[in-house]
Amino acid sequence: MIRKMIALTLALLMLISVFGVSESKFDDNDTIVAMIGDESDFVQAVEEALVKKGFLLEDEADGYFDQYTELAVMNFQMSKDYEANGLLTKRQLYWLDRATYNKWFDTSYIVYITNGGSRYHLWECAALKNALEIMPISVNIAEDLGYYPCKRCKPYLY
Numbered sequence: 001m002i003r004k005m006i007a008l009t010l011a012l013l014m015l016i017s018v019f020g021v022s023e024s025k026f027d028d029n030d031t032i033v034a035m036i037g038d039e040s041d042f043v044q045a046v047e048e049a050l051v052k053k054g055f056l057l058e059d060e061a062d063g064y065f066d067q068y069t070e071l072a073v074m075n076f077q078m079s080k081d082y083e084a085n086g087l088l089t090k091r092q093l094y095w096l097d098r099a100t101y102n103k104w105f106d107t108s109y110i111v112y113i114t115n116g117g118s119r120y121h122l123w124e125c126a127a128l129k130n131a132l133e134i135m136p137i138s139v140n141i142a143e144d145l146g147y148y149p150c151k152r153c154k155p156y157l158y
């Protein structure tokens with residue numbers, strides 16, 4: 001009897017932890033990773049990513065986050081509908097350049113795809129409501145498989 005109750009409790013705990021994970025799939029505290037005044041190899045990498053995406057001139061990639069870098073970050077932010085404040089966050093870096101992000105932050109977050117769908121979603125997206133089959137997937141893999149971010153839930157803003 002006691003053993004049964006322990007097993008039940010364990011099952012319940014596991015269920016809670018599974019749900020817990022799916023609820024907190026995103027890092028809620030999106031941290032600022034680069035801003036004006038910074039000087040580092042990381043800034044250099046960010047600048048190279050900005051050059052690669054056409055936001056910064058090549059000779060401005062010097063490892064100093066100066067006003068040119070700030071302007072480039074702001075232009076990138078505007079292009080993605082972020083607040084153009086020149087403070088580059090971790091998530092924004094992901095959307096600026098995945099390769100750089102993956103190199104410096106070896107993590108990924110989970111998004112959701114449906115059977116037959118071509119877009120990936122946030123868990124709370126209305127598009128998932130009536131889906132028969134929902135599969136969690138790393139955003140990296142979803143992108144590699146050719147899925148697009150949903151226009152409704154805009155997973156790139158999280």
Ligand SMILES: [Zn+2]
Nearest residue numbers: 121125150153
């Ligand atoms: Zn969606």
